[in-house]
Amino acid sequence: MSQEKIITIYDIAEKLSLSPSTISRGLQNHAAVNAVTKKKIFDTANEMGYRFNTFARNLRSRKTNTIGVIVPRLNSYFISAMLAGIEKELNGSGYNMLISQSLELQEKEAEYAETMMHNRVDGLIVALAANTTSLDHFQPFFKHHIPLLFADRGIAGNEYTKVVIDNFRAGYEAAFHLAEQGCTRIAHITGNTIRDVYSERRDGYQQALKDKGLSFDESLVFETDLTEISTMKVMNRILKMEVLPDGLFVSNDFCAAIGLKTLKQAGLRIPEDIAIVGFNNDATSRITEPALSTVNYPGQEMGEVVARRLINQLNASNPSEPETLVLKSELIVRSSSLKGGV
Amino acid sequence: MSQEKIITIYDIAEKLSLSPSTISRGLQNHAAVNAVTKKKIFDTANEMGYRFNTFARNLRSRKTNTIGVIVPRLNSYFISAMLAGIEKELNGSGYNMLISQSLELQEKEAEYAETMMHNRVDGLIVALAANTTSLDHFQPFFKHHIPLLFADRGIAGNEYTKVVIDNFRAGYEAAFHLAEQGCTRIAHITGNTIRDVYSERRDGYQQALKDKGLSFDESLVFETDLTEISTMKVMNRILKMEVLPDGLFVSNDFCAAIGLKTLKQAGLRIPEDIAIVGFNNDATSRITEPALSTVNYPGQEMGEVVARRLINQLNASNPSEPETLVLKSELIVRSSSLKGGV
DNA sequence: ACCCAATATGCAATCGGTTGCAGTTAGATT
DNA sequence: AATCTAACTGCAACCGATTGCATATTGGGT
CATH class of the missing domain: 3.40.50.2300 (Response regulator)
Known part of the structure; x- marks a missing residue:
């Protein structure tokens, strides 16, 4: 089994004697491509084992379809329930999830926030670390108007959107x-x-x-x-x-x-x-x-609510006001x- | 606070009247760039709030510094200990971690494997779902010689590298x-x-x-x-x-x-x-x-071992033989x- | 036979970095 | 003063996909 070449739209284009543009549009199911051509493109793509390159796509489209999630830790019953909720909603809407745990340390939280920024996440969901007192490390998100929602552990005031219980x-x-x-x-x-x-x-x-x-x-x-x-x-x-x-x-x-x-x-x-x-x-x-x-x-519900809220905000044309969503606990x-x- | 422009190396280049190449090299601490110039570049980059674009970088360098991890579930004491171990090692070596949970379903596992492939992870660590019987969904990884290691839950035989207990x-x-x-x-x-x-x-x-x-x-x-x-x-x-x-x-x-x-x-x-x-x-x-x-x-240890083994494999010049690492349990x-x- | 519109495809620029190779410059050497 | 070398810096191609605009093709109407 030898190293298999990574197939690009250019390879498909050459094989079908079409232009890369048509291949691109075909794969996107663009209306301007003939149904027969489309079928040919899809078949050839499958046959050749084509996989799109997320980076090229993201670079061009300036959208990553990825949501960052920073939680204090993964090994907590509540947190994992929440993650399950987030994942369910995001996945249902075609988003990926980049998870990391701050281990309750502001320092690590800041580090991960930077990584998330570099990875150009479309939005960020955060449950703050135990010792986080400043939100400076999230400034880039605010500046670039990248939605940042708090789940469970936010910060006092009405400045940010958060999902909490009373x-x-x-x-x-x-x-x-x-x-x-x-x-x-x-x-x-x-x-x-x-x-x-x-x-x-x-x-x-x-x-x-x-x-x-x-x-x-x-x-x-x-x-x-x-x-x-x-x-x-x-x-x-x-x-x-x-x-x-x-x-x-x-x-x-x-x-x-x-x-x-x-x-x-x-x-x-x-x-x-x-x-x-x-x-x-x-x-x-x-x-x-x-x-x-x-x-x-309600961990799972909290995850679902915060994710849904984030997705809505991303789809909205006008910027949405910060709000605090309070879930029922008992x-x-x-x-x-x-x-x-x- | 208005939408802040996203700074690129071109912006820095213009400001310093240098070429983008020099900026790029300077930011990489390349030897061929004058120390004074380098300092100027770093300072300006900070000042302007430059953040590199992971996609552009990955696209060009064909390396993502990201490791995919697919586990059956996140809300398990053992799994989270393992993830902590993996994270510790990966982070120490400059890798990011893309996590997802198969919820014990082969179907979801396959879906995530594809996502990982699209995200061009440099390597993959997997603990198989309960009902996974075939490894077909990992074929692309084998074909492209992307290292795939099993942690804890692998598959019988010596064909793949795995870290397990007896x-x-x-x-x-x-x-x-x-x-x-x-x-x-x-x-x-x-x-x-x-x-x-x-x-x-x-x-x-x-x-x-x-x-x-x-x-x-x-x-x-x-x-x-x-x-x-x-x-x-x-x-x-x-x-x-x-x-x-x-x-x-x-x-x-x-x-x-x-x-x-x-x-x-x-x-x-x-x-x-x-x-x-x-x-x-x-x-x-x-x-x-x-x-x-x-x-x-030894969940945490298992995570550390499998991550370290993967990193070694990525750094090795020649392909490494599959092996089974058995940890002590008691x-x-x-x-x-x-x-x-x- | 001619023209127009609709449909399908291609060209080329673009996203933001990276890098091989070539060119420039200043200081050292003879 | 002429030449050489080392140290910097820039040019331009490239990574793989997307997309506005231009172009080619086809068929229908008259």
């Missing part, structure tokens, strides 16, 4: 529910509050305490990087407290599961001694014993927080 | 361990045995039974698609058996966790009544109670299978 309300409902169950000392483990998804949930939690007449204790809020190790550390600190909390709201199901198990191993009963609510409705939440109460996060009550009684 | 041995060890623990009726839940990762584990399991003098009971082997639903179905069938199994080897940690929980809820003790071993060493395996014995799968014994006693 994190304040979700946090509020989680904490309110725990309070309803009789919890009076509710601890909260959250991610980096630079990201408003986390700060808003915390604010919601705080408001719920207030509305239920519970005092807010700063020392019960733990800001972490939501890894297994830091969760363990937090749990150890909690277990050493003089008065243990009787409720725990964790901004992530995996960490909630780790916490749940640690507390059980320390001899505490869930939910009798400590009731727990997680976040995301990961597969993990159904594995724990007792099953974990959590907030359902508290799912399972055994880890259900104490019985009303 | 699945037969892993399956053998898992089943052997269960037998050692005193299990005599060991059930096995596996994925689509078209994929040799699954068939080899099953073969290893079978061989271990044989070596331990246990009879092989076909009705204890369940081939599934390894989803939550089918696992539940299998568990229900198992629970209805006249004689229950006393050991369970599942080719996937999440399904093992589902199984574990279902059995416990049915009143069975783990590991006393049924000992369980999973596969992959997912995060999930540490969440279950008791913690799940499993086979550690049984991790936790409480779900440890009955005590020797």
Whole structure:
């Protein structure tokens, strides 16, 4: 098997004694090419194993049909659900997807933004890294009017289009529910509050305490990087407290599961001694014993919505106003927080 | 903020009264360009906001510095660990990564292979979909001598380069361990045995039974698609058996966790009544109670190895022989299978 | 037989870089 | 002062497809 020549429209043109223009138009199903000729072109192209050259095409047409996607990480239940949603929509509209993960680092995010720019993506979907504070690295996109939409993790304000859930309300409902169950000392483990998804949930939690007449204790809020190790550390600190909390709201199901198990191993009963609510409705939440109460996060839907919005914006003739699309989330009550009684 | 002009080397050339060739060479740090001129070029490029056009560059240089990666799905602990490994190596060597997920369907896999071809990837890394039986859709890669390496899920034979673990041995060890623990009726839940990762584990399991003098009971082997639903179905069938199994080897940690929980809820003790071993060493395996014995799968390492091998192959002057790289895996014994006693 | 319109095809410029080869220039050598 | 060499820089072709405009062909109408 020898190296096979890469076929171009020029090769087809020569073989059929036609001009490259006609071949090009024929392959595009252009109306100005005779049906018989077209058929001949298609057949010959297949026969010779022709594949179009994306670069030549993109170079000329100044459009790449590629959407860049930058997410904090790939190995997250929520993120992969979202990617599946994005992919479904994009693929259905003939777009490709260039994915990369920032690993929660602004530095890598910036690097990838540049790569995306070089690859001349037609649009960009971003979920910001944990420590991203500035959007400077996205300036080129703004300058060149390349649509940039935020999915889930955006930045405060109405300047940009983003698809989110009402994190304040979700946090509020989680904490309110725990309070309803009789919890009076509710601890909260959250991610980096630079990201408003986390700060808003915390604010919601705080408001719920207030509305239920519970005092807010700063020392019960733990800001972490939501890894297994830091969760363990937090749990150890909690277990050493003089008065243990009787409720725990964790901004992530995996960490909630780790916490749940640690507390059980320390001899505490869930939910009798400590009731727990997680976040995301990961597969993990159904594995724990007792099953974990959590907030359902419509990952796939979020991906579909943001992708569809982007496609619309690309097809629109006039520039569209930035808007914030808020999806529904809901508290799912399972055994880890259900104490019985009303 | 108005639409900013896209700067090309021609714009820089004009501004500096130099020729585009010199700009091009200067930006490439070519030796034949005066250091002073070079500096001037770089400064002006920055100042004007120049970004190179990947397409023009790729079109001319006939090299894309992009590697395609096709995996069955993104939302798997193992796969994302592997992707992280691949990304680390590729990025360190200046390559980009075009990812797509086949969703376990040969049809989608073929479609993406074509897209990768159009995007002229320099090489391809593939973990085959569950139902892929033919490699016809990769023919263009073979014909054009574009390296195609398999990661984890390849195809039998020595025709292609692949990075794998010894699945037969892993399956053998898992089943052997269960037998050692005193299990005599060991059930096995596996994925689509078209994929040799699954068939080899099953073969290893079978061989271990044989070596331990246990009879092989076909009705204890369940081939599934390894989803939550089918696992539940299998568990229900198992629970209805006249004689229950006393050991369970599942080719996937999440399904093992589902199984574990279902059995416990049915009143069975783990590991006393049924000992369980999973596969992959997912995060999930540490969440279950008791913690799940499993086979550690070096996902990140596998990604690094396959990417490094691909890069070497791309840099090599002469074509490299196909080879099979086997990584170490190991049984991790936790409480779900440890009955005590020797 | 002549003209016109409709249909089909080709020419050549263009997208933005890259690179082999040739040409220029300044300084060194004799 | 003439010659040579090394260091720079530019010309122009090229990568493979797209597309506005021009041209060729065909058939129909009168």
